[in-house]
Amino acid sequence: MPPAYDLVIRNGKIVTAADTFDADVCVRDGRVVALEGHAGPGAREIDATGRLVMPGGIDSHCHIEQMSSAGVVCADDFYSGTVSAAFGGTTTVIPFAAQHRGQSLRQVVRDYHAAAEPKAVVDYAFHLIISDPTEQVLGQELPALIGDGYTSFKIYMTYERLRIADGPLLDILALARRTGALVMVHAENHDMIQWMTERLLEQGLVRPLFHAVSHPRLAESEATNRAISLAELVDVPVLLVHVSAPEAARVIREAQTRGLRIYAETCPQYVMLGADDLDKSGMDGAMFCCSPPPRDAAGQAAIWQGLVNGTFQVFSSDHAPYRFDRTGKLPRGDNTTFKEIANGLPGLETRLPILFSEGVWRGRITVNQFVALGATNHARLYGLYPRKGTIAVGSDADMAIWDPDRRVKLTASLLHDQVGYTPYEGVELTGWPVTVISRGRIVVDQGKLHATRGSGQFLKCAQAEAAKPLGRVVPELATVRRFSDRPLF
Ligand code: DUC
Ligand code: ZN
Ligand code: ZN
Numbered sequence: 001m002p003p004a005y006d007l008v009i010r011n012g013k014i015v016t017a018a019d020t021f022d023a024d025v026c027v028r029d030g031r032v033v034a035l036e037g038h039a040g041p042g043a044r045e046i047d048a049t050g051r052l053v054m055p056g057g058i059d060s061h062c063h064i065e066q067m068s069s070a071g072v073v074c075a076d077d078f079y080s081g082t083v084s085a086a087f088g089g090t091t092t093v094i095p096f097a098a099q100h101r102g103q104s105l106r107q108v109v110r111d112y113h114a115a116a117e118p119k120a121v122v123d124y125a126f127h128l129i130i131s132d133p134t135e136q137v138l139g140q141e142l143p144a145l146i147g148d149g150y151t152s153f154k155i156y157m158t159y160e161r162l163r164i165a166d167g168p169l170l171d172i173l174a175l176a177r178r179t180g181a182l183v184m185v186h187a188e189n190h191d192m193i194q195w196m197t198e199r200l201l202e203q204g205l206v207r208p209l210f211h212a213v214s215h216p217r218l219a220e221s222e223a224t225n226r227a228i229s230l231a232e233l234v235d236v237p238v239l240l241v242h243v244s245a246p247e248a249a250r251v252i253r254e255a256q257t258r259g260l261r262i263y264a265e266t267c268p269q270y271v272m273l274g275a276d277d278l279d280k281s282g283m284d285g286a287m288f289c290c291s292p293p294p295r296d297a298a299g300q301a302a303i304w305q306g307l308v309n310g311t312f313q314v315f316s317s318d319h320a321p322y323r324f325d326r327t328g329k330l331p332r333g334d335n336t337t338f339k340e341i342a343n344g345l346p347g348l349e350t351r352l353p354i355l356f357s358e359g360v361w362r363g364r365i366t367v368n369q370f371v372a373l374g375a376t377n378h379a380r381l382y383g384l385y386p387r388k389g390t391i392a393v394g395s396d397a398d399m400a401i402w403d404p405d406r407r408v409k410l411t412a413s414l415l416h417d418q419v420g421y422t423p424y425e426g427v428e429l430t431g432w433p434v435t436v437i438s439r440g441r442i443v444v445d446q447g448k449l450h451a452t453r454g455s456g457q458f459l460k461c462a463q464a465e466a467a468k469p470l471g472r473v474v475p476e477l478a479t480v481r482r483f484s485d486r487p488l489f
Helices: 078-087 105-116 135-147 166-179 190-202 209-214 217-234 246-257 275-279 284-288 297-309 351-361 367-381 475-483
Strands: 005-010 013-015 020-022 024-028 031-036 042-047 052-055 057-062 090-098 127-129 152-156 182-186 238-240 262-266 399-409 428-438 441-445
Touching (some): 052 367, 057 078, 078 090, 078 428, 078 441, 090 367, 090 399, 105 127, 105 135, 166 217, 190 217, 217 238, 246 262, 246 297, 297 367
Parallel strands (some): 057 090, 090 127, 238 262
Antiparallel strands (some): 005 024, 052 399, 428 441
16 A cells, blocks of 8 residues: 655644644645544655654745846845755745846746746745836736735835835825735835934945944934825725834834734844944944844834834845845945944844744743744735645645754854855854745755755735725715715725
8 A cells, every 4th residue: 555645744732823632634636634642654755753743934035136226236146046945944935026226026926937947945935025106007017916816015115215105105005005015114214314424424424334324213203104194094904014122113103003004024134133233343344234234222122122022024034135246235345334234133043043942042022922933824814824834634744853952053154145244143042943835845954965856836815804904984084975976096
């Protein structure tokens, strides 16, 4: 008799966002087909005694093989990026297909597919980045792409070459409302940043530390409040990405408490790093420059609080990998001013180990919250659930088997990205993913890669429940309804 299953993971403790229980996981044709005690034989078996068997992580914010608006190309392509993700326990990534001004969105998506398909080793979907909301883009390309499975997109309120002013942002939000897409917002007040930057440069204050000074918390909280107000006017959910400032977290919490569908994401750098890291000697502070910047110890505590109390639904890496040289972080070497430093940190591989160690091992969050923040909520928000983000009969067999006691000291040479440094050099963590499985295939086992280039698959995202409007009409629009049958937008 042939074995009943392709793969059986025995004796592990299964952890989902909702539950923790003992069972064997039985896999056939890439899917979980049974969760039971004393399962029948598998063609391949893994003994997970003493281990946690968790859904493979989903990283819904990472930049891979992307060119920044300043023309700097990421250090990671879809091979190194997804290999690095897999070693860190992540089996699905959602990077961006990023439009620059003047580009056709459709062509941008084709280009990212051409880059990802031959290289990715884990599954991937795409968010879009909209920087040029022309009539053609908003009238045709974007609605068609949303229908084709690209159901979320990011917009920037800052960066000269990317930013969307409030008027076009309202157009975009109205379009999202009509089409059921989820809008992700980079919320920082552009003029505050630019004005601060000019004042600092005038005084010759150019060191990396001044990147943090030029991006004040107020710039983040003001724009966050504005983004939420615009979304409330249109009655459409939005997701605030990479939240770093306690004041912004407070604005989000308050909107959520009022019952609005406002979602939020934070990232490892905002619980692990501080603005003082940007004050390292020479140019070393540039290794920690990202936008928004890391804040301070009180800010880290506030972000932890938001992770614990549910203000943040997702913990993503915002992996934006730039090498510490002229090809990346430092286009003018030691003469690079803070304004010219490429913005972003690597983090695909360290995201989940940091959340596990600093969150679960230190007792800040439960292991079920860990799964929700690292996998399940990403799948729910972006229309991949229940295929991804959980361990359940019928779901893809994407799992990471964690040794909860494994001690690891982070160092750049341990990691598999192409960045050459880690902002977490020397950090000691407890808990590590030892075996990583994607659709029943062993991708990583005991520190070795087993997946081949191009074995990852593209995932179409459904329109998520999370993106649905609440049906709340602001009073002024209620007035319009008395005089007109036609919706205003
Ligand atoms: N925003 C991101 O999402 N990533 C890197 C830099 C930035 O501003
Ligand atoms: Zn951003
Ligand atoms: Zn980003």
